Amino acid sequence: MAALKIKKGSTSHSAYNLRPNFSDEVETHTLAVLVDNEPGVLARVIGLFAGRGYNIESLTVAEVDHTGHLSRITVVTTGTPQVIEQIKAQLGRIVPVHAVHDLTVEGASVERELALFKVSGTGDKRVEALRLADIFRANAVDSTLESFVFELTGTPGKIDAFADLMRPLGLVEVARTGVAALSRGSE
């Protein structure tokens, strides 16, 4: 399989980019959306983004409270401040949505993403890949004589940087989970 062409220095893998002509400054926001874990709830959320032309940069969803049937959807989105406010208001009126938190404005937050990298090569390149993986504290979770699969956790920027470094060393494939985020502090 050919190496993926991920644009250098980019954290943007947008599924929808329908509003390129907004004049105001475009901001990136990380939203945490707490929803009832019921059939179709994810479709409601992403259908809202698609139907109203909002961007999804990254989307992570899983049940976080098994007894309460609550799922947490973490969505990284871009837009002008007005659009971001609209997205939050529109999300808030979906019936199974309990809360919408804008982690970008509600104080400091921690953002992490997990990624797997398949790097194929021999000789110096293989050694260099392993050395860089060590610097990035990536774990080799699979290895053959000609390849590694590295597991790396970090901010999207760190993962982009690692991908950039691996590309000339034989990067074959990348799988990313998208961002999971929590606010910092005791609350």
Added chain:
Amino acid sequence: MTRQMTGAKMVVQALKDQGVDTVFGYPGGAVLPIYDEIFQQNDIRHILVRHEQGAVHAAEGYARSTGKVGVALVTSGPGATNAVTGLTDALLDSIPIVVLTGQVPTFMIGSDAFQEADTVGITRPCTKHNWLAKDTDTLAETLHQAFHVAQSGRPGPVLVDIPKDVQFANGTYTAPEKSDTTIYQPETKGDITAINELVEAMEKAERPVFYTGGGVINSGPKASALLRELVEATGIPITSTLMGLGAYPASGENWLGMLGMHGLYEANMAMHDCDLMINIGARFDDRITGLISAFSPNSIKAHIDIDPSSINKVIKADIPIVGDVESVLTDILKVWKARGRTVNRDAIANWQSQISDWRKVECLKYVQEGKIIKPQYALSRLEALTKEHDRYITTEVGQHQMWAAQYLGFEDPNRWMTSGGLGTMGYGFPASIGAQVAHPDSLVINVAGEASWLMNMQEMGTAIQFRLPVKQFILNNERLGMVRQWQELLHGERYSHSWSEALPDFVKLAEAFGAKGIICSDPDDLDDAIMEMITYDGPVIFDCLVEKHENCFPMIPSGKPHNEMLLGEASTQGVIQAGGAVMV
């Protein structure tokens, strides 16, 4: 006490417990168990429509004219897809309706079964919320939640998809009061700090205007009463969107008439020149704002809306107030009275005299001469001859709709049913049926164009079967008048497919259904013909042949601000520029 019953019986029981007296519907394979239960009771009246779209619009007409939730019942697959237009219409106009759809049995879902459609998937973006009821034990609670969601907060359409095996199976019925409605509890009380800020702005304003919308009607009759009190007490002029007509009486002295693309000159000028705009339950629709960058450039804008997503969506609100109109108006009046009932009387008197000058333009003036009926004249006469009646008006969509909004006067809320947001041709006739079912002794008139009316003409069968004396007042110009008008103004008078060829003989059509048909083409006969329509005890199709090339004015061309309206006598060629032409 737990009550065991089948899912189908639960549906009927839940409707009864929700106070439903009427269901508009059409049977089919996947709802047969529910229809079997409807057959075996007399508390709920079922109105058999002739097409599922008609059922949903009828439910809308019922809901809008009563303030209650409208209910439609249709089968799976095509029954559900035919309901989609009505659901979208109700979503855009915030009409509370519950649509119940049959679905193939749960074990066949996903198998492309006969008359299977992904109903919750298809209707997810056109409902406020929807449910697939997979379990008979939770069906009753889901139905009660559906009614709760439909009528709470900003009202809207909801849908419950009920597989046939869920209808057959036995389960435990949950009463409404035992059902969990905590899932959806929108805030209705406005922020008191913002309300104080608004009252202060009202006290100081020199050129204030109320801009009200369908939210006032949706909030209930008390909201309209409070609005009237506030307007009378402050002397602030008031205009309304298409959806809000009737919240303030057309005969009221502060009434400016409707605003917007085909709104009155004085209303739009007041909006443009005001220094304080108080939006109550309206949403700055593009038919209202015109060119956003030039929209009311020098005003402080207060926006009262129960839906937080309406605030700052189109126009930035300086004083945003999220809350129910009735609750917020109660608080505004309380605060304003407590602070000494102050307004800037002298400035407002000047403002009113400015408005009187604008009124002198007489933007709705028309000349009726010769032997051809002007549509404006037809509606003026309809107004004169019916305004004393206990009257409900519905409309289709197009020029006739705008003329109806301009030339008919509405004194009370819930008397005017029209498709504002979606602009659904074919809405008016079934909506008139819904309104007539709710108000059997009232005069219900659907003001229509011949093209719109034909879109749901099959509902004549419903009107006849249920002896609903709806009056179909068709302004027949043998054109898709609004399309024709835009083609004239924007597309070089190339009238591409905008005329009604091969029209039926409406009198014979009425007679074929067993109704009365009236044709009128002479202005001198019009009054007698309208009286004949009103006094006839049964449905009437009134074929009013009108001037074929009349344009609807005033008009704010797309892409223009409020103070650049076109009036009737103006030369209209070439006034809409390329930027405006791409808008609709």
